[in-house]
Amino acid sequence: MQKSLESVTEIINAHQDEFYDYLRLDSVSTQNLSILPTVAYVKDMIERTGGETRILDDLGGNPVVYAYFKAGPEGNAEKTVLFYNHYDVQPEDPVDEWETPPFEPTVVDGKLYCRGVTDNKANLVIRLYAIEHLLNTEEGLPCNVKFLIEGEEENGSPNLNAYIEKYADLFESDGCIWEFGGKNENEQFVIETGVKGMAYFDLFVESADVDIHSSLGAVVDNAAWRLTHALASLRDKDNKVLVDGFYDDIKPPSSSALKAVHERTVSQKKISDIYGLKHPFITDKLDWTAEEALAFYPTMTICGLLSGYTEEGTKTVLPRKASAKLDCRLVPGQDPKKIEQLIRQHLDRNGFSDVELVLLKGQKAFRSDIDDPFVQTVRKSAEEIYGGPDNVVLSPTNAGTGPMYSFGQHLGIPVASSGCGHAEGKAHAPNESVRLKDFEEGTLHMVKFLQQFKDA
Amino acid sequence: MQKSLESVTEIINAHQDEFYDYLRLDSVSTQNLSILPTVAYVKDMIERTGGETRILDDLGGNPVVYAYFKAGPEGNAEKTVLFYNHYDVQPEDPVDEWETPPFEPTVVDGKLYCRGVTDNKANLVIRLYAIEHLLNTEEGLPCNVKFLIEGEEENGSPNLNAYIEKYADLFESDGCIWEFGGKNENEQFVIETGVKGMAYFDLFVESADVDIHSSLGAVVDNAAWRLTHALASLRDKDNKVLVDGFYDDIKPPSSSALKAVHERTVSQKKISDIYGLKHPFITDKLDWTAEEALAFYPTMTICGLLSGYTEEGTKTVLPRKASAKLDCRLVPGQDPKKIEQLIRQHLDRNGFSDVELVLLKGQKAFRSDIDDPFVQTVRKSAEEIYGGPDNVVLSPTNAGTGPMYSFGQHLGIPVASSGCGHAEGKAHAPNESVRLKDFEEGTLHMVKFLQQFKDA
Known part of the structure; x- marks a missing residue:
């Protein structure tokens, strides 16, 4: 582990300028800003890391970037992981509520602030760093890795379903690591396996x-x-x-999904403190708990x-x-x-x-089967990185939205999240950030997961 | 009458540039624009017409212009009329819905378009023209005339009450002609004697x-x-x-006020056509009629x-x-x-x-006693100018708001309106206008009223 951490830290430091320049691209899809330069930049980052790329744009909308990294000679060529990411970001308004320039990456107190950093540019970068680290080892890449990187997620992914349907063979894989992920307000690492x-x-x-x-x-x-x-x-x-x-x-949740949600506790106090809420939770007068509301309603x-x-x-x-x-x-x-x-x-x-x-x-919403081996490998590898079962939460559904339904429908694969987000990351709001510590740990988790998935 | 009309038309034509330059002043009180230049301009117009002026500004807020024209040797020096006007205007937004530049007076099809023209710059100008006409006659001015011209009406007249209270002696008079007035959607001349x-x-x-x-x-x-x-x-x-x-x-309306309102008919169809309304009147499910709602509720x-x-x-x-x-x-x-x-x-x-x-x-709201001789003289003189009783409506209360309560409370005088507005004048909205024909008739009415009030 210590050796991996040193190597990962070296990779992160070596590529800081490349990452910051990626963050500076104001790729706001709802305003159609900097889309093609961002596609070119993503392509370059992947090829620099050692992957093949293909730009898919024949079905309209912002281009989809496909990437492929082949398993090394000692790896398991029968196993393929698909990483889903997006290169577009939310608009930065209200601009006057930002404490740093929205599109200038700025580190304050161990946090890196920039629009799009947690949602979801950092998550693409740490996955590439994990691959780079594994390619540098004697064993090489333990399995095949594919990427689907789209540019319309913040605009509702209107064309993604068509691309996944047409290119289902290209994206064929055993499971998908979702674009977001990270820690909750209790500092637990949360693995999301569904979306609203x-x-x-x-x-x-x-x-x-x-x-x-x-x-x-x-x-x-x-x-x-x-x-x-x-x-x-x-x-x-x-x-x-x-x-x-x-x-x-x-559609009622499965019993294992219900059980997983009932094991969680959402802290009203912590969430209130993070956002400065002026009102209590609005689930008080409903028939369901806050935890159930976030997952199932x-x-x-x-x-x-x-x-x-x-x-x-x-x-x-x-x-x-x-x-x-x-x-x-x-x-x-x-x-x-x-x-x-x-x-x-x-x-x-x-x-x-x-x-x-x-x-x-x-x-449409989507929920994976949380008992699937792919999901369980994400969980087990996370427990090793994040300090055991108490620090890892398997969540049947994230409260947010994403085009997961297309992956389930056309590729027939389970989906699980892993990312470097934190509870105060302020996705979609001013002063969006990731913590530098989470950035390192997130990279290590992807290394560990790829190593374990080889034999899962 | 014909002679008066010719003379009035000459006066209007002679001072067109002066009037248009007054309209060009963007005296938006809620945005504090062009206030002092507009005060100076109003002072000049009055003095050019032959009146004395005094600028009152010791109580804060935008200055109040006092003006005085003395009755001629053959006039009745015991009678004094007070004209109330304001030199401020509403903001011009939404600007992109104006068909002509908001602060550039523009005549199209017999209508003069400009922000503030009907509310209420034209009404000041026609009163000055009526005085100029009478000063040019052998008989001279039939009674004393005073003006109170404020600059915060569109901002709720926050300081007017204090000025009227302090300067009650200066503004002492027998009745007040209100700042607005004109024709309704049935082309009847409406005399308002109260406001909400x-x-x-x-x-x-x-x-x-x-x-x-x-x-x-x-x-x-x-x-x-x-x-x-x-x-x-x-x-x-x-x-x-x-x-x-x-x-x-x-406070329930008096029986004569009720009677006056019940004699009126508000045409839902005409008002709907003027504004392009998409919904029926919202008085259908209430206990009062549209006419009562506009006046009393x-x-x-x-x-x-x-x-x-x-x-x-x-x-x-x-x-x-x-x-x-x-x-x-x-x-x-x-x-x-x-x-x-x-x-x-x-x-x-x-x-x-x-x-x-x-x-x-x-x-606060205010209603004059509509049986007062001052109010009745406004009505009778209007009937002569506008074609008889069927074309003149005495309205106990306008649906709009103004600081009439201060006049009633501190000066103890009745109030009645006379102006050159029309039903499609679009006060407070884009494409505000007066009709050139109404401008002439309004001037003639003020001439006739001052002549009759001498002996009322």
Whole structure:
């Protein structure tokens, strides 16, 4: 172990400039920024490490990078691991809440800050470092390694399913290491083996052709009120979705998945401290616990609201239009298009047929079988790196979303996460970071996993 | 009449450049723009017309312009009319919905477009033109005329009450012609003798110190949901305010005020056509008619909403803060500070003590006695200019707001409106305008009124 750590630390230090330049690329997919330069940069990093690459772009969208590293002569050529990563990042706004420049990697108190560092550029880099370390050993790479690195994950991966379906033979493998992963607020290493799905909507209301002097509010309705009442009708203030049929198609979790979740404890206090929460958890009045809600139950979230006058001071106006962004995290069994239909029907039935509903992106949820040998090898290798079973948690479903369903459906493989994230990593928020210590440990875990998977 | 018209037309034409330069001054009080240059410009216009001026600025806020024109030798020096005007205007946003430059006066199809033209720069100018016309006649000015021209009306006139109270002797008069006025959607000339009051609020909610990845929405509430539910609890979708006690202090209108309102008909179809309304009037499910609602009942309006991500595309975030602007139009008996208390109590009682409520401006409503001779002289002179009783409407209360309460309280005088506005004038909205024809008729009405008031 000590020898591996020294070698890994040397590799990390040797490639710091390369990594920082990767972070400086502002590859925001929703704004279509720096996509092709980032693809070229990823290709170079892989080839420098010793892999073959192929750029897939024949199905539209941002290019998908395929990479391949062949097992060494002493390795097991029958075994193949697929790493899934993405080179795109979230927008950096609100910019004025960043304490360092969003796209300039900056180390403060052992943490490296940059947009996209934890989600998910560091995770690509540590996997390449693990491969480089193994290629430098006498034994060489213990198994074949493939990568699928896409550029639209932060935009809902609209084209990934088509690429995986068409190139299913190219990506054939025995299991997939997911793009994210890392430690929870209790400093336990969490292995996620499922994700929630997503139905993300724009809502629009229009009440007039022009903004109107608010004195006419005595008789004229306005878009802001219409939207407010429509939204309030969708979910109550205790987090229960009021849309008829919303919960109907949920597929119950397996008994081992339930057991795994019931062994976990989500610390309300720690999460409140990390984010500075002003309210208690909204699971208090529901039939499920916080742990169950995060793993097994869908959400409905207002991500944005806009109407009328929003500057300082007063303007007395009936706003002619109002809009909201609504994000539903779905669970296995729920279909984004059906959820769209149910919300549409709810709005119509409740007198809100004037509220336009547009599905911007939809993704189905996925859960791996946590008893699969691939998943268990990820767990066992993590226990060796992170200090035993008490420090490793096997999670049947992450509360977040990703295109895992396509991997399960077209490749038929289990999925498990491993990454260098930490509980205060602030993915999607200002001051995103990874801890340098986690960066080293994450690399070591990938080394250990590849060594053990050879014989799993 | 014909001779007066010719003379008035000449005066209007002669001073067009002066008027247009007045319109070009972007005197937006909520943004503190061009205030002192506009005061100097107004002073010059009055002195050029032959009046004395005095700038009052010892009580803070934007300066108040006092003006005085003495009755001629054949006039009645015992009679004094006070004109109330304001030189400030509303902000011009949303700028991209203007079809002409907001601060460049532009005539299209007999209408003069400019921010502030109908609210209320044209009304000051036509009053000065009427005085100039009368000063040019052999009889001279029939009575004394005073002006009170303030610069904070669009910001809720926060200092006007103090100026009127301190300078009550200076502004002593027999009645006040209000700043606005003009024709309704039926082309009737409307004389307003009261205004609604105002309580304008900012609402703020904060749910965390940072924006959070929306996957945590399974357990963490967010500011946008809190605000949405708080707002929805304040007023139902049928326009009934749900705040306990909100309607309790309303002073019932007098029988002559009620009678006057019941003689009017507000055309839903015409108002819908003018503004391109997408919904029917929201008085359908209330106990009062549209006419009564506009005159006698208070409103609660969302003027603005802002939270989280509001750009194109998707961002999956729990917004850490949300804000709304809420505007209540009040009626006689209602006190803005008491309304603030009632809303605060409502929020607390309904579990929204986390919602911050800030009263940005408050004004009480006012109604004149419509049987007062001053009001009746405005009506009779209007009937001569505008074509008889069928074309003139005496309105006990305008649906809008103004600082009329201070005039009634400190000067003890009745108030009535006369102006050159029209139903499609779009005060406070893009493409604000006056019609050139109304501009001439409005000047003639002021001439006729001053002549008749001499002996009223």
